[in-house]
Amino acid sequence: MSHVTFIGNEEQRLVKRLQKGDKSAAREFYSLYADSLAGICMRYIADEEDLKDVLQNAFAHVFSHIAEFEYRGSGSLLAWAKRVVINESLKFLRTKVHFEELQQDYDLADESEDDKLSIGDISPDVIRQMLSRLPVGYRTVLNLYVLEGKSHQEIARLLSFRSDTSASQLHKAKKMLAKMIRKYNDDNS
């Protein structure tokens, strides 16, 4: 995976152009960042139609609030846009349709969670597919805790959970994921 890199203060110039309402800058922003942002969004939103809606809202939010963005060094624009995408994804998941699903709990077989499972040979795309097979609540908590580094308190606040619900869902998500990884490793060994 290649990183988006800027030479000099190109990113800052892009911000200024966006703040001036330059449409070509908006297209440039899309071509530079849309895949990365879609990759973030895909971890939360499994359905591709939903993903499109969420990304549309996220880009609209970025463009309509670009005047409030303060450039703070290289990579700050993408970092901000990623936060917007995650917020829009959570907003979508918090809607009434998905809220109950978000909190749903499942009974799992008594399998040990194994942090020592190797995923070195597993491609990011396969991991993304595994994540998409997790129940939405588990997937969301795992994303926020493992990939975004949020605490259970933060996750509980973001999803209107109790913090022990977040911990419980994370525990079960890890179990489910471990089972998938074991199976994948067994199948490909």
Next chain:
Amino acid sequence: MLQMREKMADYKWPAPELSWKELDKALAAGTTHKTHLLWPKRMAAAAVVLLIAGVGYWGLLRHKTEPIIEKHWAQKQPLQNISSQGDRNDVSSQTSHAFFDKRSGRAERLSPCDQKKTKLEHHSTAMSEPEVVPISMGGNDTINTTETIEKEQPHILPVIYPSDLHQRKHLDNRLTAKVYMSSSMTGNQTESYGKPDVYIIGVLSRYPSYPNSNFSNLIVTTEHYVHHRQPVRFGLSLRYRLTDHWSAESGLTYTRLSSDITTIINDVTTVTEQRLNYIGLPLNISYELWKSRYFGLYVTGGGTIEKRLDDSSWQFSLNGAAGAEYKLSNYFSLYAEPGIGYYFKDGSSTPTIYKDHPLNFNLSFGLRFNLK
């Protein structure tokens, strides 16, 4: 799990094609706060606020320089020279209204100072020519202490000055300065609504003056003038944002009214200062009409109940104002609120500016400190 975070950090997914029509609209909306337009907008907004404050202040000063008593006397109570000792005796124990009406047939229009001077001169003649003591009656006078000016008054017996201070004619208007500090706490239910504010404001207001017709005195040539000084109001208020547009505000105020009462008895001039202190409880509701990033317009209205500290009387008032606010930074806002107030009778016998001039226009302005 750390391994997973690293593996997924740069994960990409082919982005779907988005609706550029909507995104271009969003981009256009986002540029309404374009950086290069901020300063001109800031300057324009600040100019509006300063203009409102300036016009109001100018209006107050303009009125302040007018000799209101002259107008009033010219209309209702033309004054003339007292022609004889007999006249003076005749009006003993009559009201001032009667006193002046009796002489209306020979009325002359005179300025307050002229009137007084004329009257004093007349009495000088009648009272063995004591020296006239001119005093300034202009609205800007500030006489801080009680003093008696007497010069050559051989025929004057000791005078008992009326303690009832409402036997007066008002010379001046009032300019009120009000300073507030206020803070509010965030509500539990919706964190975005609560916005504690600490702010400082000032109030300037002006009241036209009228003579009080209930004038009675045992001394024939007694005159009373009142020069109202600039009352000052301080307060601490708590503002609570109820919704995006509505907010409620309450707190405590301290108001001090100060007036110089000038009593002229023959050729003796006495200036006494009257001080009234009030503790008040305001309750206002504000509605935000429009708001941009740096500028806001709102209307506010409510009432205040004030308790006089040296008396048992209560003063009720209603106030309405339109406000313009300009955000200087995240913490400070400059604002101006032109408004109108109405003061109800407090039921006491003590005259106040509130009682004499219940309806008034005022201008509040100041600095507001916002805590997030």
